[in-house]
Amino acid sequence: MTKHADPNLGALVRARRAGRSLPAALYTGAEAFEADCATFFERQWTLVAVEADVPSADGTFVVDFARASVVLARGDDGALRGFHNVCRHRGARLRDAGKATGRRITCPYHHWTYGLDGALIRAPHMGTDFDASCHGLRPVHLRTVGGLVFVSLADGPPADFADLEAAMGPRLAPYGLARAKIAHESVIVEEGNWKLTMENNRECYHCAGSHPELGKTFLPQDFGYDPDELSPAKRAVADGHLALFARKTRAWEEAGWPSAPIEHLVGHDTNFRTERLMMGEGGVARSATMDGKPACRVPLGDVGDADVGDLHFWTHHSWHHLMADHAVVTMAHPISPERTRVRTVWLVNAKAREGVDYDRENLVRVWTATNSQDAALVARAQAGVRTPGYSPGPYSRFTERHLDDFATWYVDRLLAAGH
Secondary structure, eight states: OOOOOOOOHHHHHHHOOTTBOOOTHHHHOHHHHHHHHHIIIIISOEEEEEGGGSOSTTEEEEEEETTEEEEEEEOTTSOEEEEESBOTTTOOBOSOSEEEEOSEEEOTTTOOEEETTSOEEEOTTSOTTOOGGGOSOOBOEEEEETTEEEEEOSSSOOTTHHHHHHHHHHHHGGGOGGGOEEEEEEEEEESSOHHHHHHHHTOOTTHHHHOTTGGGTOOGGGGOOOGGGSOHHHHHHHHHHHHHHHHHHHHHHHTTOOOSOEEEOTTOSSOEEEEEEOOSGGGOOOSSSSSSSOSBSSOSTTOTTOOOOEEEEEETTEEEEEOSSOEEEEEEEEEETTEEEEEEEEEEOTTOOBTTTBOHHHHHHHHHHHHHHHHHHHHHHHHHHTSTTOOOOBOOTTTOHHHHHHHHHHHHHHHHTTO
């Protein structure tokens, strides 16, 4: 297939028309990919893990994302720290992606050895006058919010991440994700640009025709609908759902469960939005399962038997669903202009027992199927934007407003970065 040439990035960014998808080379080009890595995955706060990935002070978790690789380690003091996954000797990569145990990090090349606090504790053949204190691992900025681990590689990360912390700290706290355990995880490499992955996730225009499993408890109309397309009877049903949703939101808020939508998008460095949604017709479902019943008998954190719906939370490259019985955390990390690694983690109460309190297949069925279906859709979208026939198309003002906001934010941040 013919690939689009990579015209000047600044011209591409300024060519984007409001209400339409992005120019093709922003989804396919090497120059755009480099700019995305620098702007959105090195300077911005990037979700890289959950605290359960490093539960104790004798292990590490290495995450590769965009052009970077970071080691997460929990020291003897219990603090979680992040470091560039690069030896301070001659720059070799210290560890491969994934989890490892041990109280030392040793470079396989020349065996320089570091503690889990990043300090260099052994450097063979460097002489007695060598100052090891000047050659510890380079730290990265790290913050945890409700059990989610974010890093920034910038010297001065975006300060408005404090807005995300203020909004999401209280919303996430009752679920106790920092004390939860990983019941299952999966990694899919999607054959598409990370922005197509996120565009696909931020709309439910496609849900009714593509996600039969998700549709058991997830209602596309929560993301908008065109009232002129509905018959009077269907319009009455949709309006009734919205009225019930409004009453549920008020009840949640009054009961101390923050639920109203928060949008921190265009005009900000840190991109996030959140709201609590009902599950299933009439809000009767309690979990993302085929029958809407809880997948785990032991509630998360301090939720207990409360009807808390599905707390949604999005960042510029991740999405999350928190229910009374389990949470689904998903993060998308670019690999190349046309490939994206999507990691999904299912979290349950640490006391829950597999085979007794939850059945793993039942727990993961809905989102395993949904992720696979989405990967196929993203690959199809990438195949289209790669061809000469592509031109930016219009977003629906009813069901794709969040995509328009995302594309506008994306362009705004690239312009602010000098492109």
